[in-house]
Amino acid sequence: MTHAIGPAAPAHRDPGLDQVLWGAWKAMELPEGHRAEIVEGFIEVSPTGRYRHGRAVNRPHRALNDFLARTPGGTGWVAGNDMNVIHDLKVWIPDLFVAPEDDEPHITGDGIGLCASCLEPVVEVVSPGHESVSRDRIRRRRAYARAGIPVYPLIDDHDDGGTVTLPTSPSPGEAVYLEETRAPTALR
Numbered sequence: 001m002t003h004a005i006g007p008a009a010p011a012h013r014d015p016g017l018d019q020v021l022w023g024a025w026k027a028m029e030l031p032e033g034h035r036a037e038i039v040e041g042f043i044e045v046s047p048t049g050r051y052r053h054g055r056a057v058n059r060p061h062r063a064l065n066d067f068l069a070r071t072p073g074g075t076g077w078v079a080g081n082d083m084n085v086i087h088d089l090k091v092w093i094p095d096l097f098v099a100p101e102d103d104e105p106h107i108t109g110d111g112i113g114l115c116a117s118c119l120e121p122v123v124e125v126v127s128p129g130h131e132s133v134s135r136d137r138i139r140r141r142r143a144y145a146r147a148g149i150p151v152y153p154l155i156d157d158h159d160d161g162g163t164v165t166l167p168t169s170p171s172p173g174e175a176v177y178l179e180e181t182r183a184p185t186a187l188r
Helices: 014-029 051-070 130-146
Strands: 003-005 034-039 042-047 078-081 085-087 091-092 097-100 122-125 154-156 163-171 174-185
Touching: 003 014, 051 078, 051 122, 051 163, 091 130, 122 130, 122 163, 130 154
Parallel strands: 122 154
Antiparallel strands: 003 042, 034 042, 078 097, 085 091, 097 122, 154 163, 163 174
C-alpha cells in the first residue's frame, strides 16, 4: 500500500515546499523493505521490489531491448521502466513498457512523464500481498484499458502456480479488455 504525506500538489511550485519535503524525506526512518520518494508535493512510501520481482521484470526488459535492437533497420521502439506514465491526471510507474525511441513528442507538457497514449505494451509483475494482487489484476487493468493501452502483459507468480495473462483489445469507455490469453509462466 502506498501512503502519501504532504499537501495536495500546488498549481504552481513553491520552492520552500520542496525544501521542507526534502528535509522530511532525509529524516524519515522507514521499516526495512520500504522506500520513500518525493513526488509532486508528496512523500510517498511504498514497498521496495523484492529480488524475485526485479528478476521477473529484468528478464523481459533485456529480451525486449535485445529484440528491438536486432531488428533490421530498427523499430523505433525501446523498452523502459521506472518512469511516470500519465493519463487524465492519473500517474502510474509501470514495471516495464515499450515506447517510441524518440519520446520527446510524448513527454507531458510539465515534463513529469510520458503520455500513456504513446505506449504499446505496459507490463506488470504482480507483487505478493492482497493489495498488490488487487492493484495489478484489477485496478491497473481497468486503468490501462481506460487509457487505451493496447496490450497489458501481466506476469503473475501468485496465480495458479504462475501465469502470464495477455489482455488485448481495450475498450476505453468500459475500462475493460475484450480479449485475453493466458499461459503458464516460464520466468522462474
